[in-house]
Amino acid sequence: MNRSFFVFLLLLPLFTSSAQQTVSDLDFLLGKYDYRTASNFVKVDKNYAAKSIYLNEVVYAAFKEMHLQAKQEGVELKIVSGTRNFNEQKAIWERKWRALDNMVSLAKVNLILEYSSMPATSRHHWGTDIDINNLENSYFEEGRGRAEYEWLVKNAPKFGFYQVYTAQDSGRTGYREEKWHWSYMPLAAKYLQNFNELVDYCEITGFEGSELAEEAGMIPNYVNGIHRELHSPLPLSILPKGIVYLQDEE
Numbered sequence: 050m051n052r053s054f055f056v057f058l059l060l061l062p063l064f065t066s067s068a069q070q071t072v073s074d075l076d077f078l079l080g081k082y083d084y085r086t087a088s089n090f091v092k093v094d095k096n097y098a099a100k101s102i103y104l105n106e107v108v109y110a111a112f113k114e115m116h117l118q119a120k121q122e123g124v125e126l127k128i129v130s131g132t133r134n135f136n137e138q139k140a141i142w143e144r145k146w147r148a149l150d151n152m153v154s155l156a157k158v159n160l161i162l163e164y165s166s167m168p169a170t171s172r173h174h175w176g177t178d179i180d181i182n183n184l185e186n187s188y189f190e191e192g193r194g195r196a197e198y199e200w201l202v203k204n205a206p207k208f209g210f211y212q213v214y215t216a217q218d219s220g221r222t223g224y225r226e227e228k229w230h231w232s233y234m235p236l237a238a239k240y241l242q243n244f245n246e247l248v249d250y251c252e253i254t255g256f257e258g259s260e261l262a263e264e265a266g267m268i269p270n271y272v273n274g275i276h277r278e279l280h281s282p283l284p285l286s287i288l289p290k291g292i293v294y295l296q297d298e299e
């Protein structure tokens with residue numbers, strides 16, 4: 050039995066214990082549920098968030114540990130966006146859609162997709178992904194923002210968080226780089242796998258421009274357009290603290 054299969058077995062309880070109890074797996078993946086009342090979601094304390102934000106409880110616990118270490122090292126981390134459901138993503142999408150009224154549809158879609166997801170395809174639906182401190186790359190390129198970003202690059206993986214939308218020069222497709230968007234991969238990797246198994250273009254519907262989802266390559270280019278090393282099977286280095294796994298045999 051190879052090593053990654055052992056890791057899968059050992060992580061299985063983590064994934065299954067976080068499964069949605071009141072909504073179907075499909076509706077959960079599409080953001081069609083109320084995270085405020087979902088049993089495995091919690092509201093983030095205002096000390097950690099810039100507004101009312103909810104996260105999967107496992108993700109929140111990992112964030113709090115990361116926040117504590119950062120604070121001890123002089124870095125302040127604030128969540129500026131967490132879980133968003135389908136309707137919230139639809140409101141963002143359609144506001145941008147209306148603002149670009151004079152463009153042809155596919156060009157409009159491609160422009161909005163530089164930084165915003167189509168409803169039903171956002172990782173923010175899953176409760177695993179957070180935006181930290183600021184929503185501009187330029188903020189993270191100098192001064193305090195740069196120190197925060199460098200701290201995250203070095204330390205966030207120890208807590209399970211990874212930058213999924215990295216620079217595109219390595220061939221990554223989809224959204225532009227987002228230095229603020231961090232994903233709790235021990236859970237999100239499983240949800241991405243579920244998404245690829247369960248979601249087809251017929252489910253990506255119910256908003257302006259949804260008929261262009263396939264032409265825009267939403268599933269291969271955007272939903273799967275994450276940093277290459279973060280695709281399954283997960284490397285061992287991605288394991289969060291506290292997960293015990295079998296020793297290597299070397």
Ligand SMILES: [Zn+2]
Pocket residue numbers: 130173178179180229230231
């Ligand atoms: Zn984000």
